[in-house]
Amino acid sequence: MAVPLHFQSLAELAECLAKREISSVELTRAVIARTEAVEPSVRAFNSRDAADALAQAEASDARRASGQSRGPLEGIPIGLKDVIAVKDQPLTASSRMLADFISPYDGTVTTRLRGAGAVLWGRLNCDEFAMGSSTENSAFHPTSNPWDLTRVPGGSSGGSSAALAAGEAIATLGSDTGGSIRQPAALCGVVGLKPTYGLVSRFGLVAYASSLDQIGPMTRTVEDAAILLGAIAGHDERDSTSLRTEIPDYRAELAGRRGPWRIGIPREYFGAGLDPEVAAAVERAVEHYRGLGCEVRPVSLPHTEHCLDTYYIIATAEASSNLARYDGIRYGHRSTKAKDIVDLYFQSRAEGFGAEVKRRIILGTYVLSSGYYDAFYLRAQKVRTLIRRDFLNAFRDVDVLLTPTSPIPAFKLGEKSDPLAMYLCDIYTIGVNLAGLPAISVPCGFTGAGLPVGFQLIGRPLAEADLLSAANAYDQVHAWGRKTPRL
Amino acid sequence: MKDVNSESSSVSSVSTASSSPSAARYEAVIGLEVHVQIKAASKVFAAVGTGYGHEPNTLTDPVVLALPGALPVMNKAALDAIIKAGLLLGCRISPVCKWDRKNYFYPDSPKNYQISQYDLPVCLGGEVEIELPGTARNVMGEHKRIPLTRIHLEEDVGKLSHGTIDSLVDYNRAGTPLMEIVSEPALHSAEEAYAYLTSLRASMIYGGISDCDMEKGQLRCDANISIRPVGEQRLGTKVELKNLNSISFVRDGIAHEIRRQIALVERGGVITQETRDYDGMTGTSQSLRSKEEAHDYRYFPDPDLMPVAVDEAWKDRIRATCPELPFDKQRRFLEQYQLPYTLTSVLVWDRALADYFEQAAGLCGKPQAAGNWIVNDLLRELGNAKTTLAECRVTPRHLAELVKLVDAGMLITASAREVFAEMFATGEEPGVIADRRGLRNAPSDGGELEQWCRDAITANPKALAEFKAGKDSAINAFKGPVMKAAKGKANPKAVDETLRRLLAVS
Numbered sequence: 001m002a003v004p005l006h007f008q009s010l011a012e013l014a015e016c017l018a019k020r021e022i023s024s025v026e027l028t029r030a031v032i033a034r035t036e037a038v039e040p041s042v043r044a045f046n047s048r049d050a051a052d053a054l055a056q057a058e059a060s061d062a063r064r065a066s067g068q069s070r071g072p073l074e075g076i077p078i079g080l081k082d083v084i085a086v087k088d089q090p091l092t093a094s095s096r097m098l099a100d101f102i103s104p105y106d107g108t109v110t111t112r113l114r115g116a117g118a119v120l121w122g123r124l125n126c127d128e129f130a131m132g133s134s135t136e137n138s139a140f141h142p143t144s145n146p147w148d149l150t151r152v153p154g155g156s157s158g159g160s161s162a163a164l165a166a167g168e169a170i171a172t173l174g175s176d177t178g179g180s181i182r183q184p185a186a187l188c189g190v191v192g193l194k195p196t197y198g199l200v201s202r203f204g205l206v207a208y209a210s211s212l213d214q215i216g217p218m219t220r221t222v223e224d225a226a227i228l229l230g231a232i233a234g235h236d237e238r239d240s241t242s243l244r245t246e247i248p249d250y251r252a253e254l255a256g257r258r259g260p261w262r263i264g265i266p267r268e269y270f271g272a273g274l275d276p277e278v279a280a281a282v283e284r285a286v287e288h289y290r291g292l293g294c295e296v297r298p299v300s301l302p303h304t305e306h307c308l309d310t311y312y313i314i315a316t317a318e319a320s321s322n323l324a325r326y327d328g329i330r331y332g333h334r335s336t337k338a339k340d341i342v343d344l345y346f347q348s349r350a351e352g353f354g355a356e357v358k359r360r361i362i363l364g365t366y367v368l369s370s371g372y373y374d375a376f377y378l379r380a381q382k383v384r385t386l387i388r389r390d391f392l393n394a395f396r397d398v399d400v401l402l403t404p405t406s407p408i409p410a411f412k413l414g415e416k417s418d419p420l421a422m423y424l425c426d427i428y429t430i431g432v433n434l435a436g437l438p439a440i441s442v443p444c445g446f447t448g449a450g451l452p453v454g455f456q457l458i459g460r461p462l463a464e465a466d467l468l469s470a471a472n473a474y475d476q477v478h479a480w481g482r483k484t485p486r487l
Numbered sequence: 488m489k490d491v492n493s494e495s496s497s498v499s500s501v502s503t504a505s506s507s508p509s510a511a512r513y514e515a516v517i518g519l520e521v522h523v524q525i526k527a528a529s530k531v532f533a534a535v536g537t538g539y540g541h542e543p544n545t546l547t548d549p550v551v552l553a554l555p556g557a558l559p560v561m562n563k564a565a566l567d568a569i570i571k572a573g574l575l576l577g578c579r580i581s582p583v584c585k586w587d588r589k590n591y592f593y594p595d596s597p598k599n600y601q602i603s604q605y606d607l608p609v610c611l612g613g614e615v616e617i618e619l620p621g622t623a624r625n626v627m628g629e630h631k632r633i634p635l636t637r638i639h640l641e642e643d644v645g646k647l648s649h650g651t652i653d654s655l656v657d658y659n660r661a662g663t664p665l666m667e668i669v670s671e672p673a674l675h676s677a678e679e680a681y682a683y684l685t686s687l688r689a690s691m692i693y694g695g696i697s698d699c700d701m702e703k704g705q706l707r708c709d710a711n712i713s714i715r716p717v718g719e720q721r722l723g724t725k726v727e728l729k730n731l732n733s734i735s736f737v738r739d740g741i742a743h744e745i746r747r748q749i750a751l752v753e754r755g756g757v758i759t760q761e762t763r764d765y766d767g768m769t770g771t772s773q774s775l776r777s778k779e780e781a782h783d784y785r786y787f788p789d790p791d792l793m794p795v796a797v798d799e800a801w802k803d804r805i806r807a808t809c810p811e812l813p814f815d816k817q818r819r820f821l822e823q824y825q826l827p828y829t830l831t832s833v834l835v836w837d838r839a840l841a842d843y844f845e846q847a848a849g850l851c852g853k854p855q856a857a858g859n860w861i862v863n864d865l866l867r868e869l870g871n872a873k874t875t876l877a878e879c880r881v882t883p884r885h886l887a888e889l890v891k892l893v894d895a896g897m898l899i900t901a902s903a904r905e906v907f908a909e910m911f912a913t914g915e916e917p918g919v920i921a922d923r924r925g926l927r928n929a930p931s932d933g934g935e936l937e938q939w940c941r942d943a944i945t946a947n948p949k950a951l952a953e954f955k956a957g958k959d960s961a962i963n964a965f966k967g968p969v970m971k972a973a974k975g976k977a978n979p980k981a982v983d984e985t986l987r988r989l990l991a992v993s
């Protein structure tokens with residue numbers, strides 16, 4: 001039986017659309033229908049606007065009919081995490097604070113997707129303000145893992161990974177501050193790429209931790225990730241941290257850059273806490289590369305043990321300041337109980353923010369406080385430099401690093417009530433954000449219980465083309481991301 | 488009058504004159520923090536225009552309003568302006584500066600943090616030259632150079648207006664580029680603070696950096712004030728005085744605070760570190776918050792902005808646009824044009840007026856005469872007409888022509904004033920006005936004038952005798968009849984010379 005439209009890859013659909021075998025309206029209708037069918041059990045979306053999506057699809061078909069197709073994304077329904085601004089659509093960050101907020105402007109990635117002809121489809125659930133690893137911190141509702149509805153889809157971009165795995169979008173965008181694209185991609189059996197810090201503009205991305213946040217693609221195949229990255233990457237004068245760099249044709253480079261790659265296995269990433277089934281699946285991926293003639297060698301990233309501490313100082317410090325703007329004065333939730341201005345801040349923020357957000361704001365406020373700054377924030381910045389140096393040292397001898405993405409497969413909804421246990425989910429992904437490197441999670445099989453497993457490839461700064469090629473060398477053979485869950 | 492001996496935390500009003508005997512035993516130490524809005528087309532981190540008096544919340548965008556996802560981008564023109572301010576005031580320009588977040592909650596601050604500069608400001612050091620009042624109006628006062636600590640760039644906040652049931656906030660001002668100019672604690676009186684602010688303000692206006700209109704909040708001043716016994720080296724506990732929103736309020740507020748502190752210490756009280764609000768209308772101050780209530784701003788480097796390197800080429804480009812400062816100009820005017828101090832002290836404080844003077848002086852070659860016309864007549868007419876030099880119809884060339892006509896004996900001073908008044912109103916050439924109104928002196932070819940002089944001398948033998956007897960003023964008795972014969976158009980200088988020549992041989 002042919003693969004239904006909503007489960008086809010972006011590359012396949014682009015070809016079908018180009019050949020006029022299907023229209024964007026047909027495709028979009030199929031995706032909407034699929035969403036209506038499975039969304040009651042998956043709950044990946046915070047909001048969706050079918051009429052708006054169909055109008056975009058009609059406009060896309062009209063462009064194609066008049067010979068003005070904008071490229072491979074023309075007419076493809078793409079879902080956006082609800083932390084990316086889309087003009088005239090809700091932008092909630094899955095927070096009560098922004099429950100009624102409508103963005104009056106498009107973020108840069110949104111503008112670029114529109115410019116590439118994509119059909120923007122829906123606002124995808126996530127942990128509140130992208131803080132979490134299970135999407136359970138959403139103020140609205142949890143999202144289920146399509147492979148096991150009793151389990152989490154990962155987080156914070158859990159809506160993006162679940163919608164993709166469930167066939168509710170052809171590709172999605174997530175954001176990744178400590179693993180928020182890669183970990184949910186691994187847990188839902190899809191591809192997730194966190195680009196080099198500065199490759200994709202953050203303008204229009206609700207800030208969590210500005211020096212770590214990056215938007216990236218989540219797709220069914222590595223090839224799709226290459227296509228989508230090409231559409232959103234590149235310098236943006238509205239983001240001062242955006243890099244000025246040539247953007248290659250990542251998809252074309254997939255074929256052009258063949259290995260064998262020298263693959264480093266960081267020994268610190270295979271220690272206690274790693275699920276044996278995950279370890280076995282990752283080991284099979286390593287074997288695949290060996291089979292391609294790649295040299296696989298152990299490497300060491302000695303400061304790995306400090307990654308979690310460093311992350312929770314820097315990320316929370318930045319968050320405490322970034323989230324100060326949510327005060328109920330200009331927009332967002334405003335308490336009706338307040339007696340005066342100070343009380344208005346207290347009440348609005350007490351009512352508007354969830355527990356994890358408050359925990360991180362308090363932690364971040366503390367580490368920046370007078371008398372503690374040097375001991376915490378300043379020291380964390382120094383350790384961050386050492387962590388980055390570890391990676392760059394390793395890249396003298398190898399081309400990519402291969403690790404598990406998550407130490408464990410998808411866990412049960414409600415299972416991890418201890419914040420520290422939840423923080424450990426990001427243990428293999430956080431270092432990449434601190435070092436500003438690109439990394440991709442590639443699906444590499446399933447556990448005995450049928451839960452997806454992913455491995456992570458980490459590349460040199462701005463070496464996305466190499467990283468995608470190396471990932472594709474595995475993915476084009478195994479294509480675990482093409483498997484579909486029974487829903 | 489409220490209680491002189493009120494506690495420092497309550498409203499205070501001090502009537503003790505600064506000349507009281509106790510005042511002489513104390514030295515005041517004052518440091519000023521001056522905020523100057525940079526005149527820039529757009530905001531410091533957003534592509535939105537700046538301005539005053541617009542409809543509330545129209546000069547905004549997602550960045551100014553701190554909407555979710557908005558990011559700041561530095562406006563290079565604002566950095567140009569602060570570099571210029573630094574070069575004008577002799578600061579060291581940091582080769583690298585960076586941006587920090589100053590975190591505090593207040594409704595006028597859209598992000599609840601202000602982008603500012605903590606440990607790497609654009610400008611370090613520098614100084615502001617001041618002049619204290621001289622012993623008389625025509626005597627130059629003592630000059631001092633007040634060292635600066637730093638100048639940094641930050642963003643202005645919005646404006647709150649408080650109603651009876653609610654408060655409204657206007658974010659038009661939010662994000663306007665703002666310099667904070669911090670002096671060392673090196674001022675010792677309200678008069679010095681006044682002179683400092685006057686000089687600083689003039690320098691900023693000279694540089695085109697700001698219009699420094701205090702009514703529009705373009706220049707704002709906070710003062711840190713402490714006192715110590717004369718001879719003591721350690722600094723006393725400082726009190727920060729806020730809301731000094733006119734230059735005279737700065738002087739009055741500081742004088743008031745010094746008197747308050749002396750009065751407090753004199754009766755055995757202790758100065759507590761606090762921030763006080765000065766009310767210029769009532770001349771009183773009130774405690775805003777104590778040291779314990781001070782903010783912890785939790786400064787940290789803004790991760791949304793990159794550090795900025797300012798290289799020599801950048802500085803050179805700005806240096807080429809730096810004007811001569813008022814005191815340097817004054818020294819040059821005294822030297823180059825040999826002007827009296829009084830004239831220079833009027834001319835140099837307005838760059839346009841000084842330029843006007845230099846053009847007129849250059850065209851007529853009579854600097855002092857040109858200066859006198861400007862300071863006495865032009866400024867008076869401008870004041871009467873409530874207009875500005877920019878709108879004035881009398882060009883420097885017109886003025887120079889007028890000076891030349893007078894100097895050549897073609898116009899007597901009284902006529903020249905008439906010509907000037909008409910020229911001010913119409914913008915016509917002075918010669919044209921003089922001719923039309925018949926004010927130009929009759930041509931003094933010597934023949935006619937000499938005859939009138941002879942007639943006058945012959946007609947008044949008494950005055951002749953007196954003059955011969957050594958009474959020089961007797962010559963005036965002849966001048967009236969000569970002028971009458973000349974119908975008032977004789978050149979007084981020529982009349983005087985001719986009379987003396989004839990009297991010498993009479």
